[in-house]
Amino acid sequence: MDVSDRISTADVVKVAKLARLDLTSQEIETMTVQLDGMLEHFADMDALDLSHVASMTQPYPLRNVLRDDVVQPSLDRDEVLAVAPRVEDGRFHVPPIIGLDS
Amino acid sequence: MTLPTVPSVPSVPSTAAGIAAGVRGGELRAADVVEHHLAAIAAREPEIHAFNLVMADQARAAAAAIDARVAAGEDVGPLAGVPVALKDNMCTQGVPTTCSSRILDGWRPPYDATVVSRLAGAGAVVIGKTNLDEFAMGSSTENSGFGPTRNPHDTTRVPGGSSGGSAAAVAAGFSPVSLGSDTGGSIRQPAALCGVVGVKPTYGYVSRYGLIAFASSLDQIGPFATTVHDAALVLDAIGGHDPHDSTSIPEPHSPLVDVLDRGVEGLRVGRITDLPEGADPDVAERLEAAFDALRDAGATVVDVQVPAFGYALTAYYLIAPAEASSNLARFDGVRFGLRVDAPDTNSMYSATRAAGFGAEVKRRIMLGTYALSAGYYDAYYGRALKVRRLIHDDFARAYMHADVLLTPTSPTVAFPFGAKGDNPLAMYLCDLYTIPTNLAGHPGMSVPFGTGADGLPVGVQVLAGTLDEATMFRVGAALERAALGPKGAA
Numbered sequence: 001m002d003v004s005d006r007i008s009t010a011d012v013v014k015v016a017k018l019a020r021l022d023l024t025s026q027e028i029e030t031m032t033v034q035l036d037g038m039l040e041h042f043a044d045m046d047a048l049d050l051s052h053v054a055s056m057t058q059p060y061p062l063r064n065v066l067r068d069d070v071v072q073p074s075l076d077r078d079e080v081l082a083v084a085p086r087v088e089d090g091r092f093h094v095p096p097i098i099g100l101d102s
Numbered sequence: 103m104t105l106p107t108v109p110s111v112p113s114v115p116s117t118a119a120g121i122a123a124g125v126r127g128g129e130l131r132a133a134d135v136v137e138h139h140l141a142a143i144a145a146r147e148p149e150i151h152a153f154n155l156v157m158a159d160q161a162r163a164a165a166a167a168i169d170a171r172v173a174a175g176e177d178v179g180p181l182a183g184v185p186v187a188l189k190d191n192m193c194t195q196g197v198p199t200t201c202s203s204r205i206l207d208g209w210r211p212p213y214d215a216t217v218v219s220r221l222a223g224a225g226a227v228v229i230g231k232t233n234l235d236e237f238a239m240g241s242s243t244e245n246s247g248f249g250p251t252r253n254p255h256d257t258t259r260v261p262g263g264s265s266g267g268s269a270a271a272v273a274a275g276f277s278p279v280s281l282g283s284d285t286g287g288s289i290r291q292p293a294a295l296c297g298v299v300g301v302k303p304t305y306g307y308v309s310r311y312g313l314i315a316f317a318s319s320l321d322q323i324g325p326f327a328t329t330v331h332d333a334a335l336v337l338d339a340i341g342g343h344d345p346h347d348s349t350s351i352p353e354p355h356s357p358l359v360d361v362l363d364r365g366v367e368g369l370r371v372g373r374i375t376d377l378p379e380g381a382d383p384d385v386a387e388r389l390e391a392a393f394d395a396l397r398d399a400g401a402t403v404v405d406v407q408v409p410a411f412g413y414a415l416t417a418y419y420l421i422a423p424a425e426a427s428s429n430l431a432r433f434d435g436v437r438f439g440l441r442v443d444a445p446d447t448n449s450m451y452s453a454t455r456a457a458g459f460g461a462e463v464k465r466r467i468m469l470g471t472y473a474l475s476a477g478y479y480d481a482y483y484g485r486a487l488k489v490r491r492l493i494h495d496d497f498a499r500a501y502m503h504a505d506v507l508l509t510p511t512s513p514t515v516a517f518p519f520g521a522k523g524d525n526p527l528a529m530y531l532c533d534l535y536t537i538p539t540n541l542a543g544h545p546g547m548s549v550p551f552g553t554g555a556d557g558l559p560v561g562v563q564v565l566a567g568t569l570d571e572a573t574m575f576r577v578g579a580a581l582e583r584a585a586l587g588p589k590g591a592a
Contacts, residue, residue, distance in 0.1 A: 007472070011472070012468070014475075015468055015471050015472045015475060016468065018471050018475060019427060019455075019467050019468060019471040020431075020434065020448070020451040020452045020455055021452060021455050021456055021459070021464055021467065021468070022452040022453055022455070022456035023456065023464070027464070031464075031465065031468055034465060034526055035465075035468065035469060035472065037525075037526075037527060038419065038469060038526065038527060041415075041416065041527055042416045042419070042420065042482065044412075044413060044416055045413050045416050045417070045485055045486070045489050048410075048413065048485075048488075048489065048492070050485055050488040050489070050492075053488040053489075053491050053492060054488070054491055055484065055487035055488055055490075055491065056487055056488075056490040056491035056494055057319060057487060058305075058318075058319040058349070058543075059305040059306070059319065059494075059542065059543025059568075060305070060306065060349070060543065065348035067345060075212050075213060076212065079212040080212055080437075082212075083209055083210055083211075083212065083438055084436070084437050084438060085435055085436070085438075085439070085440070085441035086441065092436050092437055094436055094447050094450070095443070095444060095445060095446050095447050095449075095450050096445070096446055096447065097446065097447045
């Protein structure tokens with residue numbers, strides 16, 4: 001590892017697993033260097049005292065948005081399934097989730 | 103601007119306003135308008151690559167329907183017969199919508215985005231789906247999974263991004279207006295680089311229903327046009343509350359086309375004295391000329407400070423990738439798009455996403471996942487949200503002293519392909535001046551204001567406070583008048 005202690009290839013491998021991305025070893029190497037460069041830039045905000053600043057998650061204050069409880073048309077099941085990669089008996093088909101060591 | 107020479111049917115106006123007036127009045131057929139633009143596309147699209155899909159058949163059918171309704175005496179709407187190009191991250195029912203990503207190649211949405219149905223309701227004719235940086239992540243359209251778009255002013259240079267196809271389509275005369283989406287500058291920066299008008303409205307001004315999400319707290323749809331008036335016309339048609347988007351603003355918007363002639367007498371135009379450096383001299387010179395033009399038109403130039411402006415890049419490149427890493431989790435090979443088969447579900451997800459996403463999208467997903475992961479959440483995502491608050495509050499204070507703020511849109515004119523190399527940060531700096539507005543949720547627009555290096559277009563950015571589109575458009579219109587006037591464009 002020739003980059004700083006901000007991020008290691010082991011970190012990148014772990015994050016790729018969390019993100020459900022198969023990365024090649026070349027991609028892992030490149031990504032480690034590039035993410036390190038970005039984190040170095042992001043350190044500029046360390047200069048700010050944020051201890052008394054409230055978070056802002058979106059531009060407007062959160063509010064409940066309610067609507068009348070009226071039945072509206074929704075997407076047609078057959079149309080939705082028609083654009084899926086694989087379907088079976090009116091449902092999305094996926095490979096086994098349990099019973100395999102993943 | 104070089105317009106293509108095309109065999110033309112009856113003279114077709116270059117603006118949406120002119121086309122709509124002609125079609126509504128029965129002097130111009132929507133069918134001829136569409137043929138005129140399809141001819142322009144045929145002449146130059148192979149060189150520009152503005153489109154992922156040209157919808158010639160659908161556009162012809164829509165135009166014929168408009169003409170029939172006009173003949174029957176119907177009012178077909180304020181955009182009667184106006185061709186519109188749509189960034190290919192807006193869902194069109196039954197028509198491929200790709201986000202310029204191989205993971206969605208061939209996918210046909212089962213519904214229309216709200217902006218698409220509103221355009222149709224206003225009489226517009228969708229002429230095609232435009233190229234973008236994959237999932238709107240980029241500033242050059244070089245990240246498209248289907249090849250880059252070229253700048254109509256100089257085809258060795260980028261059109262900007264991520265809405266580069268929509269900007270190039272208008273600049274090349276393929277369509278008088280188009281729609282883009284702007285998460286950190288993706289409408290305004292390509293507008294500047296292509297010499298057209300581009301508007302990012304206040305967050306919530308336009309419904310995001312059917313816009314494939316990149317960063318949900320930042321994304322907004324807005325228009326590209328050759329005139330400020332056309333941009334207002336389109337925004338008036340697509341804006342307003344939508345029950346399908348709970349973040350769309352419930353209050354109705356006043357028509358923007360009505361404010362354009364009001365001038366800028368007495369308005370306070372803010373100069374940000376602590377604006378981060380980085381603009382090239384030719385761009386800085388045009389910004390000064392814009393201040394002078396507004397002063398000549400009766401505005402006052404005042405100094406304001408936005409101390410946190412310079413930290414926006416950091417906040418944005420943590421918040422936007424964090425939201426993207428969550429939004430893009432839906433592309434997993436189950437319900438739509440690409441699937442790479444594997445023996446178990448987790449392996450199928452990982453293989454599908456590895457095959458379907460390009461390098462920049464993977465980079466942003468990784469960055470966002472990292473910023474949200476245990477042990478780093480507070481240090482990165484948490485702090486970025488606080489910086490966002492500082493930026494918002496700094497702007498709010500600035501707007502107590504100024505009605506609008508003026509900055510460069512892009513630090514440079516259009517740059518050559520490959521100029522940013524493999525350095526993601528260099529590309530991110532293209533959005534230095536546009537990003538803060540998205541974080542604050544405020545509106546911003548880019549107006550062409552002459553040319554810089556190599557005769558390439560330069561845009562000036564007008565920023566305004568929440569829901570103050572009216573003042574922003576007045577200033578945009580004044581800049582346009584000045585740019586077209588005797589002392590205007592270089």
